[in-house]
Amino acid sequence: MEIIQHWVLHYGYAGIFMLLVLGIVGLPIPDETLLTFAGYLIFRKHLSFAPTLLSAFVGSMCGISISYALGKGLGFLLLHKYGKYLHIHPEQLERISAWFARFGKWSLPVGYFVPGVRHLTAYLAGASELPFPVFALFAYTGGLFWSLTFILLGYSLGNQWDTVLNKFEDHFLPALAAIIAVQILLFLFKQRLFRK
Numbered sequence: 001m002e003i004i005q006h007w008v009l010h011y012g013y014a015g016i017f018m019l020l021v022l023g024i025v026g027l028p029i030p031d032e033t034l035l036t037f038a039g040y041l042i043f044r045k046h047l048s049f050a051p052t053l054l055s056a057f058v059g060s061m062c063g064i065s066i067s068y069a070l071g072k073g074l075g076f077l078l079l080h081k082y083g084k085y086l087h088i089h090p091e092q093l094e095r096i097s098a099w100f101a102r103f104g105k106w107s108l109p110v111g112y113f114v115p116g117v118r119h120l121t122a123y124l125a126g127a128s129e130l131p132f133p134v135f136a137l138f139a140y141t142g143g144l145f146w147s148l149t150f151i152l153l154g155y156s157l158g159n160q161w162d163t164v165l166n167k168f169e170d171h172f173l174p175a176l177a178a179i180i181a182v183q184i185l186l187f188l189f190k191q192r193l194f195r196k
Contacts, residue, residue: 004034012047013055020056024063026119032150039154053151060112060143064122068135071126105134109142113149 007015016038023029035056041047104125111121125135 004030005037008034008037008041009046013051016052017055017059017062020059021063021066024060024118024122025066032115035147035150036154036157039151040157041154042151043155043158049151049155053147056147056151057140057144060147061140064108064118064139064143065136067119067122068126068132068139071123072129073126075127104128104130105138108135108138109145112142112146 004019007019009015011018016034019029019034020031023031023034038047038052038056042049042052104121107117107121108125111117122135122139125139
C-alpha cells in the first residue's frame with residue numbers, strides 16, 4: 001500500500017490514472033484501496049473531487065478497454081490453452097459465449113465490484129464478440145459508479161482512514177494470504193494426484 005500512496009501523492013491524478021489502467025488490465029494493484037485513498041486525499045484537500053473522479057473514470061475505461069481488446073484479438077485462444085488449469089473445457093467455452101451473448105453485458109457493471117471478475121468479464125466480452133458500443137455502454141457506466149463509490153467511501157471515512165487501513169492490513173490481508181496459500185497447495189496436490 002505504501003507504493004500506491006507514494007504514486008498517488010507524487011504523481012497525483014496521472015498516478016491514479018496509470019495505476020487504474022494497470023490494475024484493471026490485471027496487475028496486482030488494490031484498485032478499491034487506491035480509490036478509497038484518493039477519496040481520503042480529497043477529504044484532506046490534497047486532491048480535488050472532479051479531476052480525481054475524471055482520472056479514475058478514464059483510467060478504468062482505458063484498462064477495461066485494453067482487456068476487451070485482448071479478448072477480441074486473442075479470442076478464446078488463451079482459455080483453450082490454459083483453461084484446463086481453471087477447469088474450463090471447450091464445451092464450456094461455447095456455453096460461456098452463448099451466455100455472454102444473452103446476459104454477459106450485465107456482468108460488466110456488476111463485475112467492477114468483484115475483484116478479479118472485472119478483468120475476466122471484459123476479456124470474455126471481447127472473446128464473445130460483444131459489439132464495442134454495447135460493451136462501452138455497460139462497462140463505462142459500471143466504471144463510473146465503481147469509481148464514484150470508492151472515492152466517496154474514502155471521503156466519508158475522513159480522518160478514520162488510517163484506522164480502517166490498519167485494521168484491513170492487520171486482519172484481512174493475512175487471512176487472504178492464507179486462503180491463497182491453501183488454494184495453491186490444493187491445486188499443486190491435485191495436479192500431482194492426477195498425474196499418477
